[in-house]
Amino acid sequence: MDIKGENVEAQADTRIPVAFSVVSGSLYVLLGLLQLLAGMNRIFIGPDILVPLADLLLVPADIIGSFVLILIGTVFIYGVIEMRSGIYEGVSYAYVGILLSLIFAIIYLFVSTGNMLEAYILRNEDFAEWTPLSDLKPGIYLAIFSLFAFIRWKDMFEPAKAKGINNDQRNT
Amino acid sequence: MGNREIKIALTGNPNVGKTTLFNALTGSRQHVGNWPGVTVEKKSGRVSYKGYDIEVIDLPGTYSLTAYSIDEIVARDFIIEEKPDIVIQVVDASNLERNLYLTTQLMELGSQLLIVLNMCDIAEDRGDRLYLDKMEELLATPVIKTVATQKKGICDLLDKVIEQKELEQHHGHEIGYGSEIEEKILEIEKVLSEDEGRDRRYPLRWLSIRLLEGDSNVRAKVAKSPVYENVMAIIESIDQEEYEAEIADKRYLAINTILPQMCTRANETLTKSDMVDRVLTNKYLGIPIFLALMWGAFELTFAFATPFMDMIDIAMSWISEQVSSSLRPDWLASLVGDGIIGGVGAVLVFVPNIFILFFLLSLLEGSGYLARAAFIMDKLMYKIGMHGKSFIPMLMxxxxxxxxxxxxxxxxxxxxxxxxxLVVPFVSCGARLPIYILFAGTFFGRQAGTVIFAMYILGILIAILSAKLLRETVIKGKPAPFIMELPPYRVPTLSTSLIHMWDNGFMYIKKAGTIILVGVVIIWALASFPWGVEYGSEDSYVGILGHAVEPLLEPLGFDWKISVALIFGLVAKEIVVASLGVLYGAGDKSEALSERLMADPGITTLSSLSLMAFSLLYMPCVATVGVIRKETGSWKWTIFAVIYGIAVAWTMAFIIFQGGSLLGY
Amino acid sequence: MQDIQEITLDTLKPGEKAEITKVRVKGSARRKLFDMGMVAGAEIELVRNAPLGDPMDYRIKGYHLSIRKEEARQIFIHKV
Known part of the structure; x- marks a missing residue:
């Protein structure tokens, strides 16, 4: 097997996933940190004080949620580090990062569907002030980028196309 | 003309899509039960096709047919003893070599074999080439291609089944094990054949090979034979470990000789599954991702289920009111309204939780992640004296x-x-959650979530410590070796997950429906009699019972009402809240109960914490006890589990209540 | 011959391939390992260790098999 050829080709291949991972990864990490901060504030200072920026970006004060965001961001960044050092398999992290962000967005959407039922159908008092916007959080809106990437680059992660080398062998 | 019957058995390695094929074949016409005498799940179903009535039996998924696990024994005994017309082996087309190992053993059993090549799409996408004609020829067995997830090839399969049934011909295909072993096989066969009273369903050659391999189950089968001594003389003359290795070698050798003619495999590429694995079992990211996914599953099971639980709650109290107000006489209205419908409500309210949980577990299993959970957690589990595979039941x-x-x-x-x-009962099940919700919600306000989380952690810690303790004392020894396939990641099929959810969820309703209903009616009776006393008052039987055990539970901070509720919690933990509702005269309205609990000076924040811990740990519900009895097959261990649980619960609650009191809470 | 026998499966590094020469595992694990394809002559590759270092994820006969270091220590190999 021509291992050198693989690397040369791979490096050219990883520019898009690297760029995507850098942007997506840093967004997840930053918003995750912001959410962590908001969550800490609520615990140490009191329930009503929110970081203004957090408010603007619809960041809830939810510590566990912040770990999830930071984790997804870390997966992306981890991939960037691997891809930058020439390991083609680093695209795995971009792929799994996208999958994870979608999985958690689906979880959040289900939970907020539950909240919607509470608010509009059961008219539960705890959810009196609930609007669809109350559950729109980074975990959901950041996943839109991932969804876009997932659809757009579906082919990129197909095993057949992941490594160009094997293509010609298969076609013979 | 009546339909003609065909009995087929499905076999195959785990994770080859056997269940999906079974579901595709039988649809909803399934029956889930147990194999007689053992606790392995037996699934069977029927399908009518072209005038034939075909019974499909789903055998447990196995890699081999040795006596390594009960599953393997069940599968091979069924094939030998029940003689199904056709044995279908589901083979993962993307992993022929290991799958054919089972085929070699099925052939030795002398069964009418039919091979179903499943997941051909995956293999072909990867670039593998499969030559079916060559395969049929070399294996002397018909081969059918299916993609069970898309229900492709099901009709072809059924046509072939009928064709084979009509042929009624047996084709033997044997593996040669080399002159030395063959000689021994012949020797044993000869000795065995001298026994005229032998069970003729078992092929002699198969018995001989199994004996040479040191199969304890087969050895036990021939132990009663008059020629047993002679057989053992031969077996003792050989180096059995060497033979074991040699026989396995020869089987793989036989496969490897024909394999290149049947398929050509594409060069190894970085598959999606490898990509996913690279991240999900990453040294640093693996565990955090695992925890995050578990947390996500938790959120779905509990947060998403809440509105559905509320709806059931509302519906049940409405029905209860309607019934109570329209029934005469009063005691009947009370029995039906408070007792029976209240009880049914207590059962149904957990249905959303349980259904979601089983759905998610099935998704995890179908995706291949459950095996990774065992892989990731094994070292930790091993340290506490358990096996990585124990993690999955604990999670469930x-x-x-x-x-x-x-x-x-x-x-x-x-x-x-x-x-x-023995340690699973300490894992906090869904039925214990309402107890936490009630008490944490009532006494801890905003901190309720944290307190509930702490209860789950406490359960896990006690389970871990118990496992360690049991390993050091009554169940000595090391955990079994970890030899497990990490199946490729796949997108789980929705229908399989839904069927799994329904089967298990329904099992819960059935179990709960009977036991909890009986429990609730008993409470109602004990709380209402002697007839004429105020419902659930101190003068009722239930009050008397509560007072009787009060001294034992007083050091834990429980008064007679709590004691009563806990006694009934023995029937099922769901009942604790229901019976408190009855005792406090709040019916099944949780808000009313919450207010009355707050107003009761007998319950403090501290005693509510102690109560939650006690509820978590003391004897599991009767259904669990019943299952422990069934699965361990021993009353000794069942009673041990009950007493151990109560002792741990009492100690823990004592520490919390007395410790807390000392600290001034 | 002797020095080939010295190397055991647990010494393999991620990505390295080897051929199994002898399985010295005893008891029921022995049977199971054979059934899973760990026979003499089989090619095996260490894919990676579990996040906590143990068990290991090997590729053998085209699929992933995971075993603990404890068993790997009793399986003899020679590197290819």
Missing amino acids: GFGCNVPAIMAARSIEDEKDRLITI
Whole structure:
């Protein structure tokens, strides 16, 4: 097997996933940190004080949620580090990062569907002030980028196309 | 003209899509039960096709047919003793070599074999080439291609089944094990054939090979034979470990000789599954991702289920009111309204939780991640004296201990399984959650979530410590070796997950429906009689009972009402809240109960904490006890589990209440 | 011959391939390992260790098999 050829080709291949991972990864990490901060504030200072920026970006004060965001961001960044050092398999992290962000967005959407039922159908008092916007959080809106990437680059992660080398062998 | 019957058995390695094929074949016409005498799940179903009535039996998924696990024994005994017309082996087309190992053994059993090549799409996408004609020729067995997830090839399969049935011909195909072993096989065959009273369903050659391999189950089968001594003389003359290795070698050798003619495999590429694995089992990211996914599953099981639980709650209290107001006389209205409908409500309210949980577990299993969970957690589990596979039942325990204990069947080693069964009850099941919700919600306000989380952690810690303790004392020894396939990641099929959810969820309703209903009616009766006393008052039987045990539970901070509720919690933990509702005269309205609990000076924040811990740990519900009895097959261990649980619960609650009091809470 | 026998499966590094020469595992694990394809002559590759270092994820006969270091220590190999 021509291992050198693989690397040369791979490096050219990883520019898009690297760029995507850098942007997506840093967004997840930053918003995750912001959410962590908001969550800490609520615990140490009191329930009503929110970081203004957090408010603007619809960041809830939810510590566990912040770990999830930071984790997804870390997966992306981890991939960037691997891809930058020439390991083609680093695209795995971009792929799994996208999958994870979608999985958690689906979880959040289900939970907020539950909240919607509470608010509009059961008219539960705890959810009196609930609007669809109350559950729109980074975990959901950041996943839109991932969804876009997932659809757009579906082919990129197909095993057949992941490594160009094997293509010609298969076609013979 | 009546339909003609065909009996087919499905076999195959785990994770080859056997269940999906079974579902595709039988649809909803399934029956889930147990194999007689053992606790392995038996699934059967029927399909009518072209005038034939075909019975499909889903045998347990196995890699081999040795006596390594109960699953393997069940599968081979069925094939030999029940003689199904056709044995279908589901083969993963993307992994022929290991799958054909089972084929070699099925052939030795002398069964009418039919091979179903499943997941051809995956293999072909990868670039593998499969030559079916060559395969049929070399294996002397018909081969059918299917993609069970898309229901492709099902009709072809059924046509072939009928064709084979009509042929009624047996084709033997044997593997040669080399002159030395063959000689021994012949020798044993000869000795065995001298026994005229032998069970003729068992092929002599198969018995001989198994004996040479040191199969203890087969040895036990021939132990009563008059020629047993002679057989053992031959077996003792050989180096059995060498033979074992040699026989396995020869089987793989036979496969490897024909394999290149049947398929050409594409060069190894970086598959999606490899990519996913690279991240999900990453040294640093693997564990955090695992925890995050578990947290996500938790959120879905509990947060998403809440509105549905509320809806059931509302519906049940409405029905209860309607019934109570329209029935005469009063005692009947009370029995039906408070007792029976209240009881049914207590059962149904957990249905959303349980259904979601089983759905998610099935998704995890179908995706291949459950095996990674065992892989990731094994070292930790091993340290506490358990097997990585024990993690899965423990995880299921969060939903309901009953299926969790049943899930422990996947653990081959007896001791590992016993320990898992004994510690699963400490894992906080869904039924205990309402107790936490009620008390944490009432007494801890905003901190309720944290307190509930702490209860789950406490359960896990006690389970871990118990496992360690059991390993050091009553169940000595090391956990069994970890030899497990990490199946490729796949997108799980929705229908399989839904069927799994329905089967297990329904099992819960059935179990709960009977036991909890009986429990609630008993409470109602004890609280209402002697007839004429105020419902659930101190003068009722239930009050008298509560007073009787009060001294034992007083050091834990419980008064007679709590004692009563806990006694009834023995029937099922769901009942604790229901019976408190009855005792406090709040019916099944949780808000009313919450207010009355707050107003009761007998319950403090501290005693509510102690109560939650006690409820978590003391004897599991009767259904769980029943399952423990069934799965361990021993009353000794069942009674041990009950007493141990109560002792741990009492100690823990004592520490919390007395410790807390000392600290001034 | 002797020095080939010295190397055991647990010494393999991620990505390295080897051929199994002898399985010295005893008891029921022995049977199971054979059934899973760990026979003499089989090619095996260490894919990676579990996040906590143990068990190991090997590729053998085209699929992933995971075993603990404890068993790997009793399986003899020679590197290819």
